[in-house]
Amino acid sequence: MRKRSAMNIMKRILLMMLFTLAVSGMASAATFNLRADVITKAMPDGAVITMWGFACDSATAPAVCPNQGVVTVPGPQLVVPSNDNTLTINLTNNLSEPVSIIIPGQQQNVTAMTPVKFTDSQGRKRVMSFTNQAAAKTGSVSGTAAYTWNNVRPGSFIYQSGTHPAVQIQMGLYGAMKKDFATGQAYNSSSSQYANEVILFYSEIDSALHSAVATGNYGPGKAVTSTTHYEPKYFLVNGEPFSAGKAPVLAGLPNQNTLIRFMNIGLSDLTPLLQGLYMNIISEDGNLLRYPRNQYSVILAAGKTIDAIITPTKSGFYPVYDRRLKLANGPSTGGGMLTYLNVNSPTNCTANVLSNFSLDLPIVNVSGTNLFADLQYVPGTTSDIMLKLTDYGTITDSGSFSGCQASTLTFDGSNFKLHVPLARYSNSGFTLDLQYVPSTDGQIWFRLTSVSSASL
Amino acid sequence: MKNKNLFLKTRLLLMILSLMVLGVSFSAEGAIDGVISSSNHFTLTAKSGYIDTPEGGHLFTWGYALNNANMQYPGPTLLLKQNDVVTVTLKNELTVPVSIVFPGQPDVAATGGVPGLLTMEAPPGGTVDYMFTASQPGTYTYYSGTMPELQVEMGLVGAIIVRPSTNPSTQAYNHASSAYDREFLYLLTEMDPEIHRKVSEGRMNEVDTTTFFPVNWFINGRSLPDTLLEAPSLLLPSQPYNIVPRMRVGERVLVRMIGGGRDFHPLHLHGNHHKVIARDARLLESTPGTSGADLAEMLFSTTVASGQTTDAIFTWTGENLGWDLYGHSFADPLVSNETFAETTLLSSLSSNAFSTSLTVADASGFPATSSFRAIVWSGTFPGTTREIVRLKRSFGNTFTITGRGLEMIPLTQGNVEASNWPSGSRIAYTDHGRPVPVKLPDQLDLTNGMFWSGSPFLGTAGPLPPGEGGFNPNSGFFFMWHSHSEKELTNNNVFPGGLASMMIVEHPDPLIAPFADNPNITVVP
Numbered sequence: 001m002r003k004r005s006a007m008n009i010m011k012r013i014l015l016m017m018l019f020t021l022a023v024s025g026m027a028s029a030a031t032f033n034l035r036a037d038v039i040t041k042a043m044p045d046g047a048v049i050t051m052w053g054f055a056c057d058s059a060t061a062p063a064v065c066p067n068q069g070v071v072t073v074p075g076p077q078l079v080v081p082s083n084d085n086t087l088t089i090n091l092t093n094n095l096s097e098p099v100s101i102i103i104p105g106q107q108q109n110v111t112a113m114t115p116v117k118f119t120d121s122q123g124r125k126r127v128m129s130f131t132n133q134a135a136a137k138t139g140s141v142s143g144t145a146a147y148t149w150n151n152v153r154p155g156s157f158i159y160q161s162g163t164h165p166a167v168q169i170q171m172g173l174y175g176a177m178k179k180d181f182a183t184g185q186a187y188n189s190s191s192s193q194y195a196n197e198v199i200l201f202y203s204e205i206d207s208a209l210h211s212a213v214a215t216g217n218y219g220p221g222k223a224v225t226s227t228t229h230y231e232p233k234y235f236l237v238n239g240e241p242f243s244a245g246k247a248p249v250l251a252g253l254p255n256q257n258t259l260i261r262f263m264n265i266g267l268s269d270l271t272p273l274l275q276g277l278y279m280n281i282i283s284e285d286g287n288l289l290r291y292p293r294n295q296y297s298v299i300l301a302a303g304k305t306i307d308a309i310i311t312p313t314k315s316g317f318y319p320v321y322d323r324r325l326k327l328a329n330g331p332s333t334g335g336g337m338l339t340y341l342n343v344n345s346p347t348n349c350t351a352n353v354l355s356n357f358s359l360d361l362p363i364v365n366v367s368g369t370n371l372f373a374d375l376q377y378v379p380g381t382t383s384d385i386m387l388k389l390t391d392y393g394t395i396t397d398s399g400s401f402s403g404c405q406a407s408t409l410t411f412d413g414s415n416f417k418l419h420v421p422l423a424r425y426s427n428s429g430f431t432l433d434l435q436y437v438p439s440t441d442g443q444i445w446f447r448l449t450s451v452s453s454a455s456l
Numbered sequence: 457m458k459n460k461n462l463f464l465k466t467r468l469l470l471m472i473l474s475l476m477v478l479g480v481s482f483s484a485e486g487a488i489d490g491v492i493s494s495s496n497h498f499t500l501t502a503k504s505g506y507i508d509t510p511e512g513g514h515l516f517t518w519g520y521a522l523n524n525a526n527m528q529y530p531g532p533t534l535l536l537k538q539n540d541v542v543t544v545t546l547k548n549e550l551t552v553p554v555s556i557v558f559p560g561q562p563d564v565a566a567t568g569g570v571p572g573l574l575t576m577e578a579p580p581g582g583t584v585d586y587m588f589t590a591s592q593p594g595t596y597t598y599y600s601g602t603m604p605e606l607q608v609e610m611g612l613v614g615a616i617i618v619r620p621s622t623n624p625s626t627q628a629y630n631h632a633s634s635a636y637d638r639e640f641l642y643l644l645t646e647m648d649p650e651i652h653r654k655v656s657e658g659r660m661n662e663v664d665t666t667t668f669f670p671v672n673w674f675i676n677g678r679s680l681p682d683t684l685l686e687a688p689s690l691l692l693p694s695q696p697y698n699i700v701p702r703m704r705v706g707e708r709v710l711v712r713m714i715g716g717g718r719d720f721h722p723l724h725l726h727g728n729h730h731k732v733i734a735r736d737a738r739l740l741e742s743t744p745g746t747s748g749a750d751l752a753e754m755l756f757s758t759t760v761a762s763g764q765t766t767d768a769i770f771t772w773t774g775e776n777l778g779w780d781l782y783g784h785s786f787a788d789p790l791v792s793n794e795t796f797a798e799t800t801l802l803s804s805l806s807s808n809a810f811s812t813s814l815t816v817a818d819a820s821g822f823p824a825t826s827s828f829r830a831i832v833w834s835g836t837f838p839g840t841t842r843e844i845v846r847l848k849r850s851f852g853n854t855f856t857i858t859g860r861g862l863e864m865i866p867l868t869q870g871n872v873e874a875s876n877w878p879s880g881s882r883i884a885y886t887d888h889g890r891p892v893p894v895k896l897p898d899q900l901d902l903t904n905g906m907f908w909s910g911s912p913f914l915g916t917a918g919p920l921p922p923g924e925g926g927f928n929p930n931s932g933f934f935f936m937w938h939s940h941s942e943k944e945l946t947n948n949n950v951f952p953g954g955l956a957s958m959m960i961v962e963h964p965d966p967l968i969a970p971f972a973d974n975p976n977i978t979v980v981p
């Protein structure tokens with residue numbers, strides 16, 4: 001695991017970039033073949049929600065399908081390469097009603113963007129879609145449609161259904177679309193350069209609407225006739241509400257620029273708030289701001305995208321949460337729109353104290369040599385907390401743990417002692433002290449001798 | 457029910473009485489109330505209590521108390537200085553875990569308690585110490601980081617002000633663009649009484665915060681008209697802060713706005729636009745740390761978003777309203793700030809020549825449509841003869857006299873009456889001597905207001921009904937500062953109320969003793 005050091009990752013990224021550049025010289029029209037389909041999503045409280053999502057079934061290089069063939073909500077993130085001006089989406093519709101795709105902020109091929117109307121029961125022509133649609137699936141025949149954007153501009157955008165959006169967007173027909181100005185640079189300004197990227201895509205679920213649609217009880221003359229009584233119960237980040245034990249999002253190393261793309265496709269305005277950090281807000285709706293705005297919170301209106309850059313100086317877990325306090329999963333607290341940014345090395349030096357307790361420690365010994373030790377908690381029969389050494393060695397690449405506070409290893413003549421500072425989500429660090437315990441089983445054991453907080 | 461009405465009536469009566477006292481004395485108003493610690497160590501105790509709302513509501517509330525004092529809503533406003541190394545000890549007397557988070561403060565170290573999602577939490581009966589360095593000046597907030605979707609609603613929220621190292625009593629930040637004469641706090645919150653009722657009845661597990669539907673709205677923990685009541689007030693033992701902004705004409709007023717609740721509130725400051733100079737305790741500046749608030753925005757409503765803070769400078773001179781705000785008669789000498797656009801006549805103005813022209817550029821500073829007053833003079837202003845005329849733009853940069861010698865009284869100086877103004881004379885647009893139109897109550901009216909001006913300032917002088925006119929001794933002019941989401945001007949469905957207070961603009965006459973800012977500041981060791 002030390003082999004997967006930051007340096008190696010950088011090398012790999014570099015190779016990938018070279019490959020991408022080589023390939024992109026040949027093709028210059030990102031094409032994604034998307035499919036609209038039904039999925040169910042389980043919520044932390046056990047509720048199972050019927051949703052509509054997108055899958056990317058195939059893509060034309062240099063475009064790449066994330067989660068190929070898998071229906072997700074939000075849909076697959078569409079990345080248009082920097083040197084590519086044209087985006088094509090071929091849409092296949094497996095749903096029971098027509099759907100379409102629009103991208104607010106990107107100009108669709110004008111001739112294709114024609115509103116679709118229907119005639120209601122009183123003979124009135126009414127718009128049902130902002131653009132041409134893929135027809136509903138009939139029998140085994142899926143509807144299809146194609147959309148092309150000829151002049152894709154850099155920025156963060158949300159693609160979404162342009163048909164019956166009051167229902168279809170809530171049902172889950174949305175996803176992120178982005179294009180960078182250049183590799184590692186979001187816009188035509190050096191202020192938008194970044195080393196790492198995080199996307200925080202917010203959406204909401206009003207379970208009443210989903211069950212009405214799923215059971216055929218939504219529509220004129222049915223039990224639910226409109227979306228007026230919108231009352232979301234679940235508040236998602238990247239398609240999942242927070243729940244205990246959810247993994248933090250990797251957000252680079254200290255003193256690096258990390259770009260956060262905030263997107264909100266829910267129907268409510270939000271205020272994502274970074275605790276312990278300020279961010280430079282650099283763009284709104286895919287438009288670069290003339291001057292960055294230095295804030296710890298940002299108003300993220302429904303439908304909006306905002307890009308911000310953080311440059312944390314210290315490693316740790318930084319919570320980002322909606323300050324409108326959509327932090328419940330239904331009536332249960334401890335959920336909703338909460339994410340931890342893990343500013344740290346990719347090989348994590350912190351302990352997961354919730355389950356399967358293991359420690360992955362960078363250690364500086366007295367002579368300043370960079371060592372590492374990996375310890376695994378092994379449940380025992382005594383009340384002692386015992387950790388077994390599973391791997392150790394010398395770190396040759398110091399880049400791999402520059403985000404971690406090093407543990408200290410001391411030898412007092414008879415005992416090895418490990419002093420381990422740890423960061424928690426709350427950044428309220430605590431320390432573990434471990435003592436080497438001689439053993440005859442051929443393993444190297446440490447016993448937990450003290451914890452600065454009684455919380456373990 | 458009967459008791460409640462009686463209680464309500466008593467409260468209203470007491471409130472009116474105290475307003476009368478307030479009107480006469482204007483004491484204990486102005487500036488920002490809060491707490492200072494000489495050792496930078498604050499102890500906040502989370503406890504329960506009740507707050508009162510003007511429509512008779514009595515809401516079970518959780519709040520941060522200072523030491524062992526009453527639960528208060530909002531929590532004590534912590535008044536800090538830049539680079540203070542602060543310790544906040546949280547003691548928990550509630551039956552649920554509780555904590556404090558400090559957005560905008562880097563590297564908050566929490567010791568004691570048990571780990572929570574956002575910070576260390578004090579279990580019931582427990583304690584946590586939070587330590588941070590207030591490295592940057594500005595307006596901040598603090599609130600519970602434990603189950604915040606419930607606990608913020610329940611009242612666990614407060615304000616922090618960090619004074620800059622440069623001019624800490626007259627600037628909000630370390631730059632002159634944040635200079636102010638007076639400052640006021642607008643911590644905006646809301647409550648859904650249903651949630652408070654369930655919690656008070658021990659039915660906390662029935663609370664579903666996704667159905668949150670607030671019907672009471674607060675500034676600094678009070679709703680109109682309680683916002684205007686004195687601070688502190690024996691009537692509102694758990695709501696020690698009020699909000700009665702006052703200023704003298706021309707002063708710079710710093711308005712520190714904090715979104716304390718879950719909803720956004722559009723705070724509308726009547727009377728003038730305000731200049732937003734900072735958000736989240738950072739100046740809006742093009743070059744951080746040096747340029748000052750050069751990216752400030754002029755707004756008449758600021759979206760006060762949840763968790764966010766906004767600082768704005770409001771000022772009011774009455775300029776360009778077309779009225780003389782100083783109550784002068786025409787014969788009074790002009791004061792220096794009474795003339796606005798000023799330029800030179802391109803042609804003469806006299807009894808025979810009714811119109812004159814200005815350069816096109818200069819004319820743009822004069823009113824385009826309505827007739828207005830102008831002062832004409834020659835030589836060095838105001839040391840020579842001068843006259844006030846009424847002009848109206850006839851076309852382009854040409855202006856015609858529409859009033860002279862009628863209501864206009866030629867000014868005389870040195871017994872020389874001016875009447876003929878050659879090309880090259882100076883002209884300025886002024887409101888000098890034009891009283892604010894005020895409809896005085898009929899002598900037989902029963903008035904319900906203590907604030908009928910009856911004053912030369914901001915209004916016409918004239919006889920008032922017996923007993924009236926004595927309650928606004930500084931001749932203040934009132935502007936409502938309130939939420940522009942008009943629904944929020946109610947107290948649980950009773951209008952008027954909610955998120956509103958009155959800004960009082962007072963006369964700048966040096967003969968009227970300037971009121972002193974007299975904040976209630978508790979100093980703890």
Ligand SMILES: [Cu+2]
Binds near residue numbers: 724726936938
């Ligand atoms: Cu108004």
